[in-house]
Amino acid sequence: MSTDDVLSFEEAMEKYDPVLGFEVHVELNTKTKMFSSAPNVFGDEPNTNVNEVDLGMPGVLPVVNKTAIESSIKIGLALNCKIAESCRFARKQYFYPDTPKNFQTSQYDEPIAYDGYLDVELEDGTVFRVEIERAHMEEDAGKLTHMGGATGRIQGADFSLVDYNRAGVPLVEIVTKPIEGAGSRAPELAKAYVAAVREIVKNLGVSDAKMERGNVRCDANVSLRPHGRERFGIRSETKNVNSLRAVEHAVRYEIQRHAAVLDSGEPVIQETRHWHEDTRTTTSGRAKSDADDYRYFPEPDLVPVVASREWVEELRATLPEPPAERRKRLKADWGYSDLEFRDVVNAGVLDEIEETIAAGATASVARKWWMGEIVGRAKVADVDPGQLGVDAATVVELSRMVEAGKINNKMASQVLDGVLAGEGTPEEIVQKRGLAVVSDDGPLLEAIDAALAAQPDVADKIRGGKVQAIGAIVGGVMKATRGQADAGRVRELILEKLGVTA
Amino acid sequence: MAAINRDDVAHLARLAHIEMSAEELDRMAGELAVIVDSVKSVSEAAGDDVPATSHPIPLTNVFRDDVVGHTFTAEQALSGAPDSDENRFKVPAILDEA
Numbered sequence: 141m142s143t144d145d146v147l148s149f150e151e152a153m154e155k156y157d158p159v160l161g162f163e164v165h166v167e168l169n170t171k172t173k174m175f176s177s178a179p180n181v182f183g184d185e186p187n188t189n190v191n192e193v194d195l196g197m198p199g200v201l202p203v204v205n206k207t208a209i210e211s212s213i214k215i216g217l218a219l220n221c222k223i224a225e226s227c228r229f230a231r232k233q234y235f236y237p238d239t240p241k242n243f244q245t246s247q248y249d250e251p252i253a254y255d256g257y258l259d260v261e262l263e264d265g266t267v268f269r270v271e272i273e274r275a276h277m278e279e280d281a282g283k284l285t286h287m288g289g290a291t292g293r294i295q296g297a298d299f300s301l302v303d304y305n306r307a308g309v310p311l312v313e314i315v316t317k318p319i320e321g322a323g324s325r326a327p328e329l330a331k332a333y334v335a336a337v338r339e340i341v342k343n344l345g346v347s348d349a350k351m352e353r354g355n356v357r358c359d360a361n362v363s364l365r366p367h368g369r370e371r372f373g374i375r376s377e378t379k380n381v382n383s384l385r386a387v388e389h390a391v392r393y394e395i396q397r398h399a400a401v402l403d404s405g406e407p408v409i410q411e412t413r414h415w416h417e418d419t420r421t422t423t424s425g426r427a428k429s430d431a432d433d434y435r436y437f438p439e440p441d442l443v444p445v446v447a448s449r450e451w452v453e454e455l456r457a458t459l460p461e462p463p464a465e466r467r468k469r470l471k472a473d474w475g476y477s478d479l480e481f482r483d484v485v486n487a488g489v490l491d492e493i494e495e496t497i498a499a500g501a502t503a504s505v506a507r508k509w510w511m512g513e514i515v516g517r518a519k520v521a522d523v524d525p526g527q528l529g530v531d532a533a534t535v536v537e538l539s540r541m542v543e544a545g546k547i548n549n550k551m552a553s554q555v556l557d558g559v560l561a562g563e564g565t566p567e568e569i570v571q572k573r574g575l576a577v578v579s580d581d582g583p584l585l586e587a588i589d590a591a592l593a594a595q596p597d598v599a600d601k602i603r604g605g606k607v608q609a610i611g612a613i614v615g616g617v618m619k620a621t622r623g624q625a626d627a628g629r630v631r632e633l634i635l636e637k638l639g640v641t642a
Numbered sequence: 643m644a645a646i647n648r649d650d651v652a653h654l655a656r657l658a659h660i661e662m663s664a665e666e667l668d669r670m671a672g673e674l675a676v677i678v679d680s681v682k683s684v685s686e687a688a689g690d691d692v693p694a695t696s697h698p699i700p701l702t703n704v705f706r707d708d709v710v711g712h713t714f715t716a717e718q719a720l721s722g723a724p725d726s727d728e729n730r731f732k733v734p735a736i737l738d739e740a
Contacts, residue, residue: 170708177711184731188720191712207708228696235659237733285736287727300729304719433657438696444703500644 143421145400147326149392152399158326159372160391161320161361162333164310166341167280168211169348169355173308174279175202175245175442179308182353186303189513194308196241201441204229211346212277213455215312215342218252218340219272226446227252229439230276237302238281246278246313248436252445258340260332261464262325263486270333280309285478312341318372326362326395334358335488338384341464351383352527358387360505362394364402373398374408375596378422381415384488384524389413394424412600454490470494474503480583487515489525493531498579501539509535513556529560538565545626551575576624581633582626583619588634591616603638610634646675 147155173180176193192200216223230248256272275604283306288298316339322329338356349355363375376398381390401408412425414555461469470490471481474497475478484490489510496506513536518525538555541547547555547570558569572577591613592599601609610631617630635641648706654664662670716729725732 171706172706172710177706177709178713179710185716187716187731188713190714190719192714195714203704203706205708206705209705226702233657237731237736284733285730288735297735299735300733301727302657302733315658433653435654435657440696443697443699443701 144397145404145543146393147399147403148398149396149398149579151347152395153324155366156364156373156395156399156402157161157320157367157369158322158391159363159365159375160301160316160330160394161323161375162197162314162316162319162327162330163359163377164314164334164345164357165280166215166314166337166349167355168208168312168346170205170207170211170310172205174205174208174277174310176308176411178308181305182348183257190307190591194240194304196239202245204442204445205290205310208277209447210455211310212252212312213447213452214344214346214459215314215341216256216275217452217456217459218344219253219255219258219275219314221256221272221275223452224250224252224254224271224442225449226250228444229442230436231439232278232432232434232436234279237300238284238307240282240304240307240513244278244281245439245442247276258268258333258336259464260329260336261485262328262332265482266325268322268332270319270329273317275312275314278311278313280306280311280593282307289623327392330360330391331384334387335384336463336628338569341458343463343466345460351524352366354382357382360387360390360394362391363408364398373402374410374420376408376411376413377414378426379425383417383527385522386415386417389420390422393420393516397422410485427450456632463497474507475501479509483511487511487525489515492526492532498534499536501532501536505539507533509539513553517556517560530556534559534566541570542565545629546570547575548626581629583621583634584630585637587617587620587625588613588630588637590620592634592637599638602634602640605640607635607640646678647671 153387168180170180172178173194176191178191178194178395179189181189186217213223227246227247227250231243232246232248233243235242251274254273256275258270260268260270264267282304284301285301285303286297289303295331319329319333323575334356337542338349338351341347342358347355351357358381360378360381361375362378363373365371365373376394378390378394379468381387398408409424414425415422416497440560461465466574467481467485468488474481474493476484484493484507487510492514493506493510494511497503501509515525515529515532521528538552541555542549542552552574554573555566555569555595558564558573559566563569563572594616595612598609601612613634614627614630617634618625646699651667651671651674652662655667697705720729723731733735
């Protein structure tokens, strides 16, 4: 595989002005598929969530899922779109094994939602408006696994295995208008935009919005033009960039690659690019050609969807608090400072902290764990914090163990490492690693008796009111328990034993 | 005559993965042109006040409630497959043919 030349990002920015565009596919979390009553469930045994409609058998008829329509309208409304009074589905014809019907049922010239916008907040608080061209409904394709070859990628595969469980899962594709004026903040904007869309659909409850499961998938279009020129350059479309970090990296890489191509005097080829997370580069997919002649025509087996204004208003009334307003409320509820809150938002752990608080932690404990322990580890592991493998329940369990004096903060950090290393639950790791603070009063009392007996003069001083002398006894107990005692509890017990109130 | 020539038919045949001989292409180009012309007469009959339609019956909003119905087992799903492996359909590796 040849590697492409790239310019440094700074040099690319000096010479060229990037124009972006995004197609974000959102998988809806309806119970059933878009056109069939087969279950829409992730992770089941292959080819068990299918029926005759999903497999494209002859003579079958699709029937539209009403909930999917309502979810799509909600997405449209949340993106400040107009909702079409009437719209249709079409057939997009192509041959590929992930599409058993040999066409995808998709909206084409009549999307259900159009002409919207989304205000996206960048890391420093700057708000950038992204115009939404359309949000249309379609169905997902089956999942291909490429077998043989060296890499498991499509290149060099010997054959492919197809699971149609995902075929027919409802999708909403959100398409932006060309995004101009982002300049050197283009990669950051790309990440922020996809994060904002993910946040909206999650907040609406219409999608599970897990990028690692492909619930939200992004195709990123990038083109460059010399500064001051109005006409757009030729774009590339990087497919299936499936994490927020990858979106940022892919846009940055494509800007650098385009800049090198343009500098060499060659034209950029309009093509699909494949993103490779391991090398953080893209490689050429297929060139756009007449293979993209999809011969759309209106789906004859489906009738138009008419969204009455009453229905749209009913749905609008059910919309939850928009994320920007939610953030304002959470900040007030949690009592974080501006800086603390912005750090939390930028670290991408707002949902995680909210879940952790809901699971029983205080706002300050939740922040301490996510910002102090987990975000840093995620950075090292180079993944989004939410994908590191720590959930709210684990954080709550850890903090409870600390609060109960079972483990101290240092031990808790080691237990977290154990959780991430897959050693089991915090409880199990404490056991296995022998990390527990000795808090069973029995052994402590024995050690205290021994320490008091060893230093009777100190014991007398404490009895006489010189409580500060207690350090020597506590030290003796800590030594006897090899540091595994909870010093605070030891102190309490000593005072109790000697009948002294501190 | 409608503008459907032999190259159009060859292009469509390729997109549809249909192998056609030179004779078939010639014949089909002529026949398709006649068919398209015939269909076109509909637009002569319909005035500007008649909107285009994709369905013969004026129905809208035929919906299904979001309730899980029947599914196949993997064995049933794969029963007509030319080849399968690990409960999945086995297909030749395909690149750049989408």
